[in-house]
Amino acid sequence: xxxxxxxxxxxxxxxxxxxxxxxxxxxxxxxxxxxxxxxxxxxxxxxxxxxxxxxxxxxxxxxxxxxxxxxxxxxxxxxxxxxxxxxxxxxxxxxxxxxxxxxxxxxxxxxxxxxxxxxxxxxxxxxxxxxxxxxxxxxxxxxxxxxxxxxxxxxxxxxxxxxxxxxxxxxxxxxxxxxxxxxxxxxxxxxxxxxxxxxxxxxxxxxxxxxxxxxxxxx
Amino acid sequence: xxxxxxxxxxxxxxxxxxxxxxxxxxxxxxxxxxxxxxxxxxxxxxxxxxxxxxxxxxxxxxxxxxxxxxxxxxxxxxxxxxxxxxxxxxxxxxxxxxxxxxxxxxxxxxxxxxxxxxxxxxxxxxxxxxxxxxxxxxxxxxxxxxxxxxxxxxxxxxxxxxxxxxxxxxxxxxxxxxxxxxxxxxxxxxxxxxxxxxxxxxxxxxxxxxxxxxxxxxxxxxxxxxxxxxxxxx
Numbered sequence: 001x002x003x004x005x006x007x008x009x010x011x012x013x014x015x016x017x018x019x020x021x022x023x024x025x026x027x028x029x030x031x032x033x034x035x036x037x038x039x040x041x042x043x044x045x046x047x048x049x050x051x052x053x054x055x056x057x058x059x060x061x062x063x064x065x066x067x068x069x070x071x072x073x074x075x076x077x078x079x080x081x082x083x084x085x086x087x088x089x090x091x092x093x094x095x096x097x098x099x100x101x102x103x104x105x106x107x108x109x110x111x112x113x114x115x116x117x118x119x120x121x122x123x124x125x126x127x128x129x130x131x132x133x134x135x136x137x138x139x140x141x142x143x144x145x146x147x148x149x150x151x152x153x154x155x156x157x158x159x160x161x162x163x164x165x166x167x168x169x170x171x172x173x174x175x176x177x178x179x180x181x182x183x184x185x186x187x188x189x190x191x192x193x194x195x196x197x198x199x200x201x202x203x204x205x206x207x208x209x210x211x212x213x214x215x216x217x218x219x
Numbered sequence: 220x221x222x223x224x225x226x227x228x229x230x231x232x233x234x235x236x237x238x239x240x241x242x243x244x245x246x247x248x249x250x251x252x253x254x255x256x257x258x259x260x261x262x263x264x265x266x267x268x269x270x271x272x273x274x275x276x277x278x279x280x281x282x283x284x285x286x287x288x289x290x291x292x293x294x295x296x297x298x299x300x301x302x303x304x305x306x307x308x309x310x311x312x313x314x315x316x317x318x319x320x321x322x323x324x325x326x327x328x329x330x331x332x333x334x335x336x337x338x339x340x341x342x343x344x345x346x347x348x349x350x351x352x353x354x355x356x357x358x359x360x361x362x363x364x365x366x367x368x369x370x371x372x373x374x375x376x377x378x379x380x381x382x383x384x385x386x387x388x389x390x391x392x393x394x395x396x397x398x399x400x401x402x403x404x405x406x407x408x409x410x411x412x413x414x415x416x417x418x419x420x421x422x423x424x425x426x427x428x429x430x431x432x433x434x435x436x437x438x439x440x441x442x443x444x445x446x447x448x449x450x451x452x453x
Binding site: 007010011012014015018019022025026029030032033036037040044130132135142143176177 | 287302306
């Protein structure tokens with residue numbers, strides 16, 4: 001006959017076993033898939049960059065002309081992010097920044113923003129998010145063109161007080177039922193423009209990779 | 220398995236014990252997702268897949284799961300399965316993941332998955348449990364799609380909007396504009412609209428049942444009231 005203590009112990013041990021087995025299974029699947037996932041995400045990001053940086057705006061290989069940016073509050077980043085630099089006839093023309101909106105309804109929303117060297121936005125896209133399906137996901141270009149509302153906006157043509165959703169007295173649209181999501185994105189885009197304004201010269205200071213290396217390395 | 224058992228499983232899942240309109244389990248996604256046909260169908264099919272997997276998983280391990288701790292073990296199993304499905308889809312069918320991926324974590328919160336683990340898979344063989352998962356999943360999908368259709372027509376005046384995300388650009392022309400130049404009706408899109416439409420569907424099912432019973436037994440038959448809600452461990 002088993003005592004209560006024995007039954008409890010047995011139950012606890014089997015729970016522990018199932019928890020460990022489940023964790024191991026998840027760890028194994030994660031290990032199996034995370035590289036493929038990272039590759040798909042990267043591919044998707046490049047596709048998005050092509051969407052928001054018009055090919056006419058640059059004549060260099062924008063995907064290779066990158067600069068690593070240190071974590072910055074204005075970018076919302078906690079690790080290094082990449083800036084893609086577009087040049088036209090050797091002159092800086094467009095910068096694509098990776099930005100994080102940390103205060104979405106369900107956590108971080110990761111964005112990319114293409115900013116013209118005159119400070120105008122060429123386009124914004126959501127790379128990944130976990131907003132409520134059917135409610136907050138209109139920020140995806142596949143579901144609605146809400147995100148194109150940023151096109152052409154800049155710090156010059158919109159005052160600081162206008163960088164809010166309409167409900168808060170700003171000039172950006174939102175959909176009833178999901179205001180936290182667009183609020184987070186508008187804030188993140190606004191900050192990214194401030195970052196761009198402060199660091200415009202540094203972004204392009206370092207020469208593009210073709211000129212510093214390449215020919216010597218080939219020999 | 221006999222044909223009769225097979226038919227019972229599907230009759231239960233699709234009509235008699237339909238999760239959406241008879242058991243009233245799985246209200247979470249019913250309310251959140253059923254605002255368009257495409258969303259509803261996507262989540263319904265993903266749920267069906269998870270239910271088939273969790274049903275067979277629980278049935279296969281039912282001998283080793285200690286009775287006092289079975290509920291946490293089922294939840295653990297369902298969460299692990301859902302996460303694995305999410306990882307695999309993210310890695311190998313990325314375009315589909317972009318459409319469905321965001322719905323997948325919601326499946327864990329759907330009590331119908333847990334309910335079938337407890338009330339069916341823990342007492343039946345692997346194959347029967349997998350079938351039960353599929354039948355219940357399809358029953359839920361059917362209700363979701365009908366709800367999604369009603370809410371989409373009243374909310375946006377369209378049907379099948381967003382279908383191009385599942386079948387590619389060519390499918391854009393499949394979108395049906397039911398009411399041209401419609402300005403939208405927010406109530407239908409928000410959760411209250413789901414409650415109202417679901418209530419009407421339940422009423423319709425009860426009416427049909429009542430009518431069938433009256434035909435069979437004469438005029439004095441009545442339908443047993445629905446019992447439901449998000450609890451299964453009575």
